[in-house]
Amino acid sequence: GYDYTEFDCCPLGNNIEIKSDRRPNWAWFIRVNQNMEPILFKDKFFNWPAFTLTRPEKKYQPRKLSFSTPTTTNVVEPKHKCCKKDLSAELNLFPVDIQTDMIGNVPQQQELILECVSLGRGTGDTIHDEDGLPVKVMSLDVQCFVIEESGDRIELNEMDKNFLCSAESYYIRWKYRLTRISRCLKTGAESRYSVEQHGGRDRVCYFVWQGKDARNTQRGITALNAIEKLRVEGASQTYVEHGQEDPIFLRIFQGSLVIQNGKRKQPNNCGKYRMFMLQDTLPEERFMIELECSFRNLRSRLSYVFVNPGHSSKIYLWHGCKT
Template sequence: MLQMFVNKNEQTSQIDTKRPAWCIFGKQNQNVETLLFKGKFYDWPSNFQEIKSVLDVGTNLNKPSSTQRPPSIVETLKPADVYKMLVKQNNPVNMILEQINTGRGRYWYDSIEMRGHHVQTIGLNVWHLSENERHELSKTSYGQFYSDDVYIVRWKYKLIPIGNDNTLERKTDISRDRIAYWIWQGINASPNEKGLSALMAILLNEEKGPHIHVIQEHEEAAFLQLFDGTFTIHMGKRNQLKPKKTPWRLYVFLGEIDVETHWWELNVNSANLRSRTSFLLINNIENLMLLWHGYGTTDEQQILASKSAMKLRERCSEEFHFDGQTEDIEFFEMEEGDEIELFWDGINERNHERRYYSLLNVRSNLKLSSTMRIFHLSSLHGPFVAQELLYPLRSPDHISSFPFTQSDLYELHQPALCLIDTDTELYIWQGWHDQSDDELGLQLANANLLARGPRDIRFTTERRCGFRTAIDYYKTKTGSSTIDIPMSIVYAGLEPIDFVNLFPKWSVNIKARQQNQLEGKSVNQKDSIIDVLNELCREQYSIEELRARPLPEGVDPSKIESYLSNADFQKEFRMTKDEFYALPYWKQTNIKKPLGFF
């Protein structure tokens, strides 16, 4: 920062009619402003709450009197601000390396500063880590990763400045060569191999380039573009492949931009098919590639999938274990509803049974009008807020069929609540009370006890706020006072097939299923948000219901007596509600205890 000081020793008053004798000149860059700079603006967006002194008189003014009942969380927690939720975040995908914007890995232009650069790849090296050793892969194996392994990718690139009028005309190449190391870790990789990858990256890093950790199924656009639309995740371990019962292998197609398209291997099962994307079915013994397009795919998606599949065929990578060369591989392309018999043999469905949520008979919701949105609803840090999850490959020019994965829900702090907007239906996904195996085992052993819903008052209050948020969100979004689309609650481990098929792959979480079943939920259960909210907002209960333990779900334990009817209240307390609440709080407590309403 350029700083200039003039006449430092000259004393200046805080209030003056003239400019000060000296000042500080500084330059601030967008998105990396200092706290001192942000503090000059009263409305600067921030996730931090204002810090106040404990001696602040204003704090004490709002403190309730000792004779009053302190407000409970049921009263203080309010629904999320739906107006903020409806404002879509337009943050472009941008990988920052060495404090330089690289965008999606190929190009970046800042319209405010009117300058930018191309990102040119000069070289690429890929190492596979195994048993404390590293093995460099051949070029035909670049982008072919295994879910049980760890890889290091060395990316050599340079930045080429472009004209300030964004005409894409390159200036003279004066930039230096740069190095970055990507450490890709498979979901099932061992902790030792993950630790080894960090050590190996340090040993390889002679140029002192940045290290970027990449978790399987959460790859960044800048990483995927290195492999030009052929990135593939195979199941298992590269050097320890388990024998399979069938020579067939199934891969799901993902991505909306040519160089970022990629494939994930799934178990060969028709339940894993999805109508909104394409799949590649491979038989490496008979040298067959069958490309299947779901009924809900667009022409653009089909072209991208076909182009990517042909690249894989041309490379004929050893990871696919084809018995022959490129010209020996037979290629078939088909659409859902018009499959050849060989396809049904490959997925072992000779009766042509579709075990997935097929769109063949769902013509009304065939075309996607927008990308699905997910909001994490939580009061973990105080107020009840909706934090939107962002798709790492988002693009304003494309609609994604599968922007999120199952892990986006299950890796949240549990029990979690998520609002999922598919444009044709609203879901509230409800997590589970994550317990240790010992605690869960004890509950399972006593499963004959009456199973009820969650009793945690905070989570119950969050659910009430979440359901209200969902209703307010839809009404504000559509400008309608009525609900015209399904609004459902689904439960972790028990999700119905239509919900499961919103994600590219899915596996049942046994622990979540057991916990939610203990609380009275069943497989495929979908509850109406409106019906459950009405139950949680009941304002009156009988004397017997309020004396039962546990309390009915939704009842505020700090004011149980308030749910009595006026007649029942007079009968039990020998006074009216107004007379009771006029008493000091300590006296109210002493009266409630012997009556069983405390």
């Protein structure tokens, strides 16, 4: 039997009693022999002893040729000898240096290079221009366009451009500027006249965002419309995949981006809650993405938002215990 009275719920299931004298019908009862333990059994123990693996190895001797007569050649068949070989050397088992390989090994962020300049993390970040001088990335204007199945292009307003749907494709026109930074002679800090006196030229970049559930025809029409625009303006273009948004793309929306499932004009299912996961590295890169409303998607280091617009006006915010 089993006894889980010390816990708040039974790990075997919600509809199963906390204490019982008999196991459930689906519970396994397996006999395990010594030195024949399966991997599933060994993983239950933290310090399971690891034995040295050995196997027989064949060592061949070089061939010996005999030139007793010019017409005949005697070839001695190779002889092999079985010996035990330690497989630990082949497996290359060695402890991991936590400080060097894990804590100190910080992955490098992906760089977006536009017009021979790496934009760093995007809006508000300080980078270096073509001449090596410090400049700041400033966002001037953001326009979001969606292409419907009929081929019509629709520009979204200020409220709707922050919502992207997984069954649609968009292209975002981002107008930015690289501003030279001037320093104050007394304090060495950034001067407040940097933007007014050392403003650079305006630049344009088109981001083509394609949802994972969008049709191929809609993806192609969106890409063609973006190409026509950038040819006229001489702008740059980059593709953004659903679920792999880089910091530059996220900073365009200033922490107000929401990625939801379905289409924009799709009717909401009344009575069903929608689950959104909150992700952020910095406050400017915060965004929410919709997931299937299930307890399997909950993580202890993240926060989630639950909404039901057709049934209730309340919003539930769930924080993990390690956030």
